[in-house]
Amino acid sequence: MVNWANFISQCFNGLVLGALLALISSGLTIIYGTLGVLNLAHGAMFMLGGYAGWVAYTYSGSFVVAVIAGSLFVMLAGVLMERLIIRHFYTRPHEDQLLVTFGLGIVFVEAVRFFFGSLSQTVPPPASLMGITSLGFMMYPTYRLALLGITTAALLVLYFVLYRSRIGMIVRAGIEDAVMVDSLGINVYRVFMLVFGIGAMAAGFAGIVNAPVVSIAPDVGESILVQTFVVVVIGGVGSFPGAVLGGLIAGEIISITSMFNPGYSYVMLFVAMTLVLVFRPYGLLGTAGRE
């Protein structure tokens, strides 16, 4: 028998997880859309954000500092990764790009394991967001509620950067046709570097703001990466709205299935992905021609 209070609370958990997945996936999808590179180190970026934030937290004791430091560190890591390695792979086959980002992901994870060990670490939420809030119909952890707001705000910022700013216009033009943007006199390589930085930062930001909910460990990015892939396949590669929709769907599927049996959450996720592939091969909001 379904416990309705439990059900509503799980739906809320799904919403929180979904917004988080949406944020990470939009980072992955704008990188792919613009640069044509699927970053298999994206999960490692999520993990790096958590660790960079945790280090900043242990020194400063401030959650806000941790979030800022974590995001900026991962953005820097992304920019360096693009500048030093990924740039040389644009003209090489897709498989090589997959191999190198896969290898980089392992290097990041193992480097963190080398410096900080395999034990999981926690970052407590700021004092003002601890405890439980009554929503009238149920009690819900305050920080998770705040997390929903934080990730939604981050998605909105990303939306405004992408759709309402000059640089966003260039990025979206680059998604359509990078060669054309280049020939219009815009330094497309600088745009690529920036996009990779922003995309990585989306994952890193998610990594640190999620740290108070799920403790961080070197391999925390692996399952996130898999979930992100499912989100992108469901939503459609290269589509920002698709990433948001796919993220919410995946979040709800995982949470609601977990209520019955957590062991089946991946199976259900996979079933959803299969259904989308059968009926809408390019994803719910994707368009044909982007492979």
Added chain:
Amino acid sequence: MSTRRPLLVEALTAAALVAVPFVLPHLGFSPTTINRILIWGLFGLGFDILFGYTGLLSFGQSAFYGTGGMFAAYLLTEAGFSYVMTAIVVGALVAGVVGYLVGLIALRRTGIYFAMITVAIAEVFFFVEFNPLSDYTGGENGLPGVPTPSFNLGFTMLNFSTDWSMYAFLAFWYLVGLVIALRIVRSPVGAILSAIRDNPLRAAALGHNIHGYKLTAFVVAAIYAGFAGGLLGVMQGFMPPDAFMFDTSGQLIMQTAIGGAGTLFGPLVGAAVWLYLSDFFQNTLHLGATWKLVLGTVFVLLVCFLRRGIVGSAVDLYRLTTHRGKPAKPIEASSVAPTAISIAGASAAAAPMPARKRPTDHVSGAILQAKGLTKHYGGVVANSDIDFTVDHGEMRGIIGPNGAGKTTFFKMLTCEVPPTSGKIVFEGQDITGMRVTDVCQLGLTKSYQINQLFERLTVRQNLTIAALGEIRGRFRLDLFRNIRNIPDLAEQVEHTLALVNLTGRPDTPVSELAYGEKRRLEIGLALATSPTLLLLDEPLAGMSPPERIETVALLKSIARGRTVIIIDHDMDSLFELVEKITVLQEGRVLVEGTPDEIRNNPRVQEAYLGGVHGVMA
């Protein structure tokens, strides 16, 4: 790896496998490490066929490795089944069936989608093994107590319980796996897999059911994975659950890339390097968990700088030093034995290729009819209500200003794009809405405006792929047939080589050809399918005047015995070649007539020259 000594690779491998127990222990390899290397190498044979030969980078091989291994281990432990080899084979077959079902889903998309889907699938299998099926798989404990193989030969018992006897057992199966893999890559299917890796769209346009072949490669890889998984359980006496982990897929991919993809031996060499270094770092240098960081860094550097891996680079080096042809030729297998052929000089001198040998009762009348053919791209009307008829044996020209919709019209005729409305009838059969592969099989194909070649294959291999489409039909599973034993294949390839005047460069990789040669090969690809109706999309584009003269002569000889439709902007050449011309303008048929009628038609002049009256050049 000479094609004239067909069993050389197999014999050398067998000799090397015999030598291993006497050599490798002196280099610091323990017997257990060597046995693990063999299992990874066997696992990698199938993966290399999938990744190195077909170009499908799967991150989900752990699913099949685990499935095959768990199934065999379950039979041998919980189910009390006592025939070890039967259990392993059954496990491999189960992995193959699972691979078929998974392939149906994963192969719906290609490229990075395929990579993402396989990652997700591997993760699902891991969770299913750990939770819902943990009663059968032992969950995180795995299945202990897997028996070692022993065979009763009547006069004696063969037991494989010690490390080195287990080595003999595994080495035998590795050799069997290698022999089978070599046969597969030397078969017509192997050649087509390489073509799919290089240019899937053209492979499909040449009449091959590429989805079927990709699925074949996927299932083959799954069976190899399942078999290797079964051997793992038997070797360790325990089936570990971490066979299902994503790390297993990752390790396989990294070992293959380190060793060299597309070489079959790459995964084995990569595994040797990987396992040796990990033993060395952990046991000798006592690096602890850091070994993975070091190996990961090594891997990234290798992907950056040593693109073809250890084996691939060694093959390149060997070829460079012995001048035995050019590097970057991974499918040595499909190269047909060179036959002496006298260069007939100008291509026009060669006899015309016979059109398709199939009963054609109606040799006169229309071969192709298009009625009301219309194509919209969103609001853009590319073709509008085109009626078009070509008779058997005719040579038709199509001209029109840029943007008149000529190429779109061709794409609809060959069924590359479906028309928005209208109907196409080819040899009395309605082909509207059919696939490009099936239309090619019916005898209608085209050469492309922009070269669509198999860049990493040689000229001869390119033509072989095209000829195979006609000889074998859209799909056939002759996995173990040597491509050199197909009747008429070599003859048809040589014939086409002579026809397009490339007899002098059969073993040159396409990437090293001059532009004019590539253009001729592009036409040759279409020709080698022996079409009854051949469409040529701007065959003269970008050619120098002497090349044009040569190509016009070629086109004349091609046209004997078949129907040809040519799009081109070179009016002089076209007027010389064809009897009748169709002029397209703004997606519609403007006028149709003989070259003289077209030359003097005021509407045509207006279309090209914007109303200025004069004689068209």
